[in-house]
Amino acid sequence: EVDAVFVNAILSGxxxxxxxxxxxxxxxxxxxxxxxIFNAHAFTKEAKLQAELAALSYKKSRLVRVLGPDGRYTFGASGEA
Known part of the structure; x- marks a missing residue:
């Protein structure tokens, strides 16, 4: 059983x-x-903050425009239905 898929490339949202x-x-x-990996190895407060900042920046770049139920465009995470 496969739990996740890892792609050796940079993908868009x-x-x-x-x-x-x-x-x-x-x-x-x-x-x-x-x-x-950086999040898993961040132990100091500064390292944790830097890792979280990188994660948020990455997640922001992965937001995609989706058409909402009211017919207007909104932003949603890449995994949203």
């Missing part, structure tokens, strides 16, 4: 969303994996 929908599994690209 739309690519991540489409792959997650097709495979019904979380997809992590190269930068996402690097950020997860």
């Amino acid at each position: 739309i690519q991540l969303r489409n792959m997650e929908r097709a495979w019904k599994k979380p997809v992590v690209d190269r930068i996402g994996l690097i950020i997860e």
Whole structure:
């Protein structure tokens, strides 16, 4: 059983969303994996803050415009349906 898919490339938010929908599994690209590794190894307060800042910046770049139920565009995370 596969729990997640790791892609050795930098993916856009739309690519991540489409792959997650097709495979019904979380997809992590190269930068996402690097950020997860930094988060796991951040022990000092400063390191944790730097890792969190990098994670937020990465997540912000992965937001995609989606059409809401009211017919207006809004921003959603790549994994949202």
